[in-house]
Amino acid sequence: MEELFWWIIFPYICGTVLIVATFYRFVFRGKSWTAPSTEIFSRKWLRIASVVFHYGIIFAFIGHVMGMLIPKGFYDSIGVDEHTYHVFAIAGGGVAGLMVVFGLVVMLIRKFSLPRVRTHTSFGDYFTIVLLLLVAGMGTYMTLIYNTTVVSYEYRVSIGPWFRSLFTFNPLSELMLGVPTLFKVHVILAFLLFAAIPFTRLVHMFSFPLRYPTRAPQQYRSRDRYNKNRDNTQ
Amino acid sequence: MRIKAQVAMVMHLDKCIGCHTCSVTCKNVWTNRPGTEYVWFNNVETRPGPGYPKEWENTDRYKGGWVLRNGQLHLRAGGPLSKLANIFYNPNMADLDDFYEPWTYDFQNLHKRGKGDSLPVARPKSMITGQYMDKPEWGPNWDDDLAGGSETVPMDPNVRKLQEHIAMEYEKTFMMYLPRICEHCLNPSCVASCPSGALYKREEDGIVLVDQDACRGWRFCMNGCPYHKVYYNWNTHKAEKCNFCYPRTEAGLPTICSETCVGRIRYIGVVLYDADRVKDAASVKDPKELYEAQLSVFLDPFDPEVIEKAEEQGINHSWIQSAQESPIYKMALKWKIALPLHPEYRTLPMVWYVPPLSPIMNHITNEHELSADGYIPAVDQMRIPMEYLASILAADDTKVIRRVLLKMAAMRVHMRSKTVGGFDEMKLNKLIKEAETSAEELEDMARLLGVAKYNERFVIPTGRREMKEDLHYKQGACSIEDLAPPEGMATYPFERSDAQ
Numbered sequence A: 001m002e003e004l005f006w007w008i009i010f011p012y013i014c015g016t017v018l019i020v021a022t023f024y025r026f027v028f029r030g031k032s033w034t035a036p037s038t039e040i041f042s043r044k045w046l047r048i049a050s051v052v053f054h055y056g057i058i059f060a061f062i063g064h065v066m067g068m069l070i071p072k073g074f075y076d077s078i079g080v081d082e083h084t085y086h087v088f089a090i091a092g093g094g095v096a097g098l099m100v101v102f103g104l105v106v107m108l109i110r111k112f113s114l115p116r117v118r119t120h121t122s123f124g125d126y127f128t129i130v131l132l133l134l135v136a137g138m139g140t141y142m143t144l145i146y147n148t149t150v151v152s153y154e155y156r157v158s159i160g161p162w163f164r165s166l167f168t169f170n171p172l173s174e175l176m177l178g179v180p181t182l183f184k185v186h187v188i189l190a191f192l193l194f195a196a197i198p199f200t201r202l203v204h205m206f207s208f209p210l211r212y213p214t215r216a217p218q219q220y221r222s223r224d225r226y227n228k229n230r231d232n233t234q
Numbered sequence B: 001m002r003i004k005a006q007v008a009m010v011m012h013l014d015k016c017i018g019c020h021t022c023s024v025t026c027k028n029v030w031t032n033r034p035g036t037e038y039v040w041f042n043n044v045e046t047r048p049g050p051g052y053p054k055e056w057e058n059t060d061r062y063k064g065g066w067v068l069r070n071g072q073l074h075l076r077a078g079g080p081l082s083k084l085a086n087i088f089y090n091p092n093m094a095d096l097d098d099f100y101e102p103w104t105y106d107f108q109n110l111h112k113r114g115k116g117d118s119l120p121v122a123r124p125k126s127m128i129t130g131q132y133m134d135k136p137e138w139g140p141n142w143d144d145d146l147a148g149g150s151e152t153v154p155m156d157p158n159v160r161k162l163q164e165h166i167a168m169e170y171e172k173t174f175m176m177y178l179p180r181i182c183e184h185c186l187n188p189s190c191v192a193s194c195p196s197g198a199l200y201k202r203e204e205d206g207i208v209l210v211d212q213d214a215c216r217g218w219r220f221c222m223n224g225c226p227y228h229k230v231y232y233n234w235n236t237h238k239a240e241k242c243n244f245c246y247p248r249t250e251a252g253l254p255t256i257c258s259e260t261c262v263g264r265i266r267y268i269g270v271v272l273y274d275a276d277r278v279k280d281a282a283s284v285k286d287p288k289e290l291y292e293a294q295l296s297v298f299l300d301p302f303d304p305e306v307i308e309k310a311e312e313q314g315i316n317h318s319w320i321q322s323a324q325e326s327p328i329y330k331m332a333l334k335w336k337i338a339l340p341l342h343p344e345y346r347t348l349p350m351v352w353y354v355p356p357l358s359p360i361m362n363h364i365t366n367e368h369e370l371s372a373d374g375y376i377p378a379v380d381q382m383r384i385p386m387e388y389l390a391s392i393l394a395a396d397d398t399k400v401i402r403r404v405l406l407k408m409a410a411m412r413v414h415m416r417s418k419t420v421g422g423f424d425e426m427k428l429n430k431l432i433k434e435a436e437t438s439a440e441e442l443e444d445m446a447r448l449l450g451v452a453k454y455n456e457r458f459v460i461p462t463g464r465r466e467m468k469e470d471l472h473y474k475q476g477a478c479s480i481e482d483l484a485p486p487e488g489m490a491t492y493p494f495e496r497s498d499a500q
Helices: A002-028 A046-069 A072-077 A082-113 A115-119 A123-150 A159-167 A181-199 A201-207 A223-230 B021-030 B080-085 B108-112 B149-155 B157-161 B189-193 B220-224 B275-282 B287-297 B304-312 B317-324 B327-334 B372-381 B383-393 B398-419 B425-434 B439-451 B492-499
Strands: B003-012 B043-047 B066-069 B072-075 B103-105 B124-126 B176-180 B199-202 B208-210 B230-233 B238-241 B266-274 B351-354
Touching (some): A046 A123, A046 A159, A082 A123, B003 B327, B021 B043, B072 B189, B157 B383, B208 B238, B266 B275, B266 B317, B275 B287, B327 B439, B372 B383, B398 B425
Antiparallel strands (some): B199 B208, B230 B238
16 A cells, blocks of 8 residues: 555656646746846855756756666667666766765855845745755765665666656556665655645746747847737737 | 837936936836845946946956957857856856845834933844845945045946046046946847847837746846846846836836936937848947947938838837937937947947036136137047047047037037127137037037927837727726626627617
């Protein structure tokens, strides 16, 4: 029963919250949708914290796509054996994880120690950073220490297929039975983080301006047309 | 030819007395909210001085505006790809230390403190942290009227460029006020800097605005604007800027800063320009040619061909008529006495300045003895103010400043000779000729600069609401139409049939 909750019910609750609340916030609370930067208060330590963290988490995201979403069969078919995969995963994932953890720690120190920033840090901001720190810290520990000292755990035959099975609405919860506790907690906290996205500053990740390089530099908008689009009486 | 109309402003700096009424009314209307305490859409700076934010003209530091590379316009701070790579931290933006940390005073202490040996004081309290501040070290107009001049004047990027040292003795120094709002540029670099496409230029009147729904707070506009006139609201985490009081201008009223200007230094009007020529004008090679290039973008509102094309493109008659009566057209294009602020930023700014003659006239001690042509060497000798003005208004081209100042001096002398007399006609003609002007032009100028009334200073057509197709429907309709159907709408047809 417990397994049923953690590996089927909980992930779907978190996924539903993520999707529904994100749409709700975008549509009905659109003006709160920003990247709430504190750079205006002080630029101290931000360069190192923010840049290292963000690049780290992008690398970590790519790593998770490679580990969770791409099936093991694909690597086998292109001739990447288990050992090679794990060497790259541990090296790449380790660097990314350390970047994320380092960035988060500096961010947290910055939030505590600069009075202007501290005044304008909400519970949600601390919650986000601490949760991210827990998830990333565990992930980095698993990658760098657990994998190299205890056992090089092959998550691509258990967590990976289970995670993919969530998307086909045919969850294979039995795959999660033999997974080490550390990995289980990492997964659960990660889902909690997904559910927290729409309620925190994390929403800005969905607004990465990918269209910017292809759009015209100068933007003109017509007042009349703009009003017309907003006007639903017509 | 893509004709667009632009609402523009001219400020006559000779008339600015530095009273900050414009700043205060603007602040009361637009930025007296949490998150915008440090924001002044309109501010008045004493020059020479560091300005607001400190050293905003230091483009090496803030990297605002455009640069020309291989004949192509590029954002100085980097194009879209470099911005996306740097999106997690903007290395060039100004922070609160460059503006100032806003504060209030603990006035309650004056009421609440009990009896004591000393007088109660109201200590300064930060509006960002809510903590007491022992000693505010920088604030709005901290350097007003050259206060702390020997320390603040060298912070002025224009001063650093000058060959000669600016004297700090009161008798020898010079000073002027520079009121600044958003320039509502024809080639705005803030718009091009915005990754979200939230900043835009309105097609109808050229006002540059921030779409608060689309802004994601990436902050590249803050330093992308070389004038530093886009601000970050730390409360909403979105950009805000001067909106040329569009709710007022749409109703045909001047902006609040202009309305309340004590010295009546501000003029508002419409100019027509060809949007297809903007890019080429901003891309001329020599920065000193940018002023002329910008002038070439504008269209003659009296030209029948221009009128015909403008009407074809949906600019209606009242706007064309306003463009013909525009004080901006007269000052910036016809008489060429108003100059754009820092044309070298290549943004084609649309708030123009008539350079002040007063720093020069203040040095003429015996003006009543001066002959008419004596003004020519008087203008030429004032090298530092001339070079300084050229650095601000003419991309270091002192010839442009000299021509305008001579014209202003000629106007002064001509009007004095007309009303008081006592000038040698020949010498006056020499001055008028040197200033490349005529007696009629000088009299027209004197009228607009000196005695023009409200309706001549502000020629603003109302927003083009008449182009809305549903105007007939809107007539008498309720403004909350979207939310609730108009009262009686459902019963109206029955009532009418009953009456018949």
